[in-house]
Amino acid sequence: MKIPGMQWVIAAMLFLATMINYADRVALAVVSVEVRKEFGLNEQDYSWIVAIFMFAYAIMYAGSGPVVDRLGTRRGFMVFIAGWSAAQMLHAFSVGKWSLAACRFLLGLCEPGNWPAAAKAVSEWFPASRRALGIGIFNAGSTMGSAIAPPLVGVLTFYYGWRGAFLVTGALGLVWLALWAVLYQPPHRNRWLRPEEYARLKDHVRPPEEAERAAPVDWKSVIRQRGCYTLILARFFTDPVLYFVIFWLPEYLRKERGFDLGMVATYAWVPYIFGDIGYIAGGWLSGKLIDRGWPLDRARKAVLVCGASLMPMAILAPFAPNGYWAIVVTCFMTMGHALWISNLLTIPTDLFPAHEVGTASGFTGMGGAVGGVIANLGTGYLVTKFSYAPVFWIAGLMHVLAVTIVLTMLPSRRYRALR
Template sequence: MPMSFRFEPGKIMQSTEVRQGRSSAQERATRKWPNLRWWIIALLFLSTVINYMDRQNLSILARTIQDDLKISDLQYSYVVQSFLLAYTLAYLFAGRVTDYLGTRLSMAAFIIWWSIADMLTSLSRGVFSLGFFRFLLGVGEPGNYTAAPKAVSEWFPPKERGLAIGIYTAGATMGAAIAPPVIAFLASHFHWRTVFLFTGSLGLVWVIPWLLLYRRPEEHPRVSAEELEHIKNYGASESGSEEMPAEGRWNYILKRRETWILMLGRMLTDPVWYFYLFWFPKYLTDARHLSLAEVGRIAWMVYLAADLGCILGGYFSGLLIKRGIVPVRSRIWVMTLAAVLLPLSPLIHSAPTPLVAVGIASVVAFAHMSWLICLSTIIVDVYPKPVVGTVFGLVAAGSGFGGMLSTNLVGRAVTAYSYAPVFVAMGFLHPMVYLLIRTIRPPKAAAGGAD
């Protein structure tokens, strides 16, 4: 049978329009986002805000919960210690989990875990159950601080890492800053148990945009060629290696003296920040006799100052790099200035008014967070990317151990004496550790760069 062909221009035009429509839809679906790396940092900032609200809620509600559940100050210190025990132990495997699962999946898993644990705190009936639920919270929360720096190592060149880490870490102090007024408001209108349900639910909502947005730069469909070139080549000579060390992960990490210096540094200096998280609101109510509403009105200043310390500490270290200082040295220069300010701590307890005390505490918090940002960024500067999560976890385990030990000592000091010796002790920790930190040498020091 002879075949016949019919020329139908309408259908050809329609088919062409369909193909063009599909092409346009595909183009829109893969449209590049400018400065995508900063959108990722914005998400990490929010996760850190949530992380700190979920741990800060207990200290703000401490007096209310203690009265309701008949918990003494010493028992309260045991509850805080249970969180810190889990927090410390979890760091030992959180970094390895982060390196194994990758940044995207590990972060999602960690925040889902700790959000559920925070919501379970609403079911507490006494010191044991309260301590158990805070232990579960401590198991999940370290993951934020092993996955986030790994994301920075994947998405940022050395000159921007200090600022990037400073921005997401500022979420910690922002969370601590907004927690007092927000939680005080919620507690004044609802039962304290409702507060834990609210703060815990925030993390579950956060997971949705994270899973939609995060990929490694080379795998991300929305990263532009220009940004990818910037990430890979801008200061690449100063970056940590992309390769796993030949001697293996743990042999390489444990034999480096920097690992032990940084771990000891966080063990001795992070208790200052743990005090401001877990005890400073209590100090204002117990020693300065402020009401919960009054604490909410002024305590935020300490955490806002800490926010500024995060961002400016990272910014100024990056500025020094642009002026020719090698990355590790730029971090240590900023830490020097911070160590000079921390001895102001003993003046807090003797301040004539609560407002003056909060003002001095704000300076101390600013200096400490500038110090912490630079110490954390040193890890990203000197270690190969495949082991960054593991190193962060190991170093942060020192932080958790120091926090756990110091919390017990603070509880005993406050019960037997007062807050005065606590503030005095906190004034000398950073200058002492600085003597060790300044011995860290930059990698490839001979390659150049000002010292």
Template sequence: MKPTYVKGLRWWIIGLVMLGVVLNYLDRSALGVAMPTLSKELNISTKEYSYIVAAFQGAYMVMQPLAGHLLDILGSRLGYAVFAVVWSIACILHGLATGWLSMGIYRVLLGLSESAVIPASMKVVAEWFPDKEKSVATGWFNSGTSIGAMIAPPMVVWCILTFSWQVAFVITGGLGLIWVGVWLFAYKDTKAHPRLDPAELEYITSGQASDRNKADKTKTPWRALLSNRNLWALMTSRFLVAPAWATFTFWIPIYLSTVRGMSLKEIALFAWMPFLAADLGSIVGGYLCPFFMNKCKVSLITSRKLVVLIGSLLMFGPACIGLAADKYTAVVLFCIGGFAHQALSGALITLASDVFPKSDVATASGWTGSAAWLGQALFSLVIGAAVGKIGYDPLFVCLAFFDVLASIILWKMIPSTQSANSVLAHQAN
């Protein structure tokens, strides 16, 4: 019997990946939405909340390089499933917290397991898409980060008002376990998937740079990887831009509540909007790269750099939140920031698949992600310590300058026509 192929299967696969990212970010965003309630019921202060956030970010930071390495060993199918099971259970355990310390412990477990989501997703993109479509695929799955954060406010508030805050964590975590079952049923590697048309497989593999395909079976030692100039450029850039997204994800509900005086219901009505804008930023940023390549005749790497530059300049929108006359204008400026950050973030994340072989993509993504989460953890601690003294406004201004500096470093350190593979090969000889 002739096998039944699914037309454009790679796009169905990235849709499944995007759903996993949505649930991942729903789990991590639930705490920020529930904090106005938890601060009263569990007596958690703003400073203690910053410790909880930093515990998650620190665990995420430490684990990401190891998670990426494990994913390169286990493969996309099994590796993604294992980590998703653990992060879903960790989210459910949040409902057992009795204070900031126990909540911090559960957040550590969540951070250790959720650290795999971006390296795993990038590994799937590297395996399933030709080079010219990688930024688009990354834009679509990266939109899941903001979709998850966007649906968290109404869903978590509804659970709290209808049931309890404990049930909110059980429901959000339970959805991840359902996704794992779907993932194991539907996902196979490109060469083993019975529904992948051979013509589509040829289109994918023929569109990937030959140097990366040749290096596919040989993993680069960590020592050689960590001596790569391009890796350090990506790590430094992500270290600088990551605090913006952490601030939006973990602090927008608190800011709108304490500074702008929004009620829990108003937070449910408005706190999701910046993440809707972030969805658009992810998708538009993904399509901007091939647009620049086709219309401006620039290289693949330059197209990524241009998206990062545009996004970093737009970040001056949220830098002006302190000048906003009312809470609705503040939400609009947050929306500009969400759009800008996710557009530039998608380009940065995709660069790992552009300049590293498929066998090293998850590991390289893990190292750059670790740098990003170090930046997030440090900035969260700064917010917790400084917001009571200087307020949020100077911190929002810092985020814009961090992004511009990241763009400058990217343009200076990564050659627009040279891949990291050639650097690695040179170092190996």
């Protein structure tokens, strides 16, 4: 039996994995008020718990890339999603601040593996002109997961309590794991792929010898390359903006704008839909520009600039007359970041050979996670001592800074030389 459109089935599986990944991490933000009340925690305590997650996330983002490159896409993904699903379910058995922090640490160790594994899968299944679309599709799962988490976790909490919500969301990953084990292999080994579809793909994707390579990667050589450390810097400044929306938007709406849990469940998902649009549009647009004859690097950078240009809208959020207008401003933030990241995450697949894609992607993600740790602690301090206004002001400027770094450190001549 063969499955038609297997390339898009793989893309859908990557989308679902990323959706589950983000639904799992966002679940705590949705019920943070209930959990803080039960455990007697304040906002500073909450910021430390989030920071512990981000600390583990940063450590393993660097480590997950080499693991995926060593184990291969299929087995690497299976290891990481099994780990984060178990960690998510363990949240249901936490009894206080430190047991909850331990569960977040375990979740942070396992969740980063999604990104190098998904990027590696895209590099195996998509030609260069369509990789940004593939990256955009699976990253759309992040905003979809963030969108479904408020209503899903809200409803589950209403009927079964917040502990039941963690059990259910954790179990979703185990269902995905079973499907992945059956469906995934690279194109030249995939028993579900139609021969005519493989004939169209084989001359435009990574050759079989690259997909099969499992020798240890010289990670020191990878991190010293200009393309790698430039992307580390870019993500250090920009990833924390999305982390702020994910971990702090429900808190912001409830504290500053008077929303209750029901209102958060009803409205807090809206910005993530605009993020989904941005992910798909960003991937599609760069591919369209390449089809029209634009050089690969110019196409990627044009969409990076488009995304960065939307981000200063965040500065307006504190001046919004009510919570609904603040959500509108946040929609610009999520769409701008999605346009940005759908192409930034594609650049490692342009610059590095297949056996180094996971490692390079992991290191760049580590930069974003380290930035997230620092920014989250800063957010906790600022909102406790002052307000959310300076956080929004800083968030509005980070992508402008990062796109300047990318355009300066990876001009066209260097981009082509690195390739």
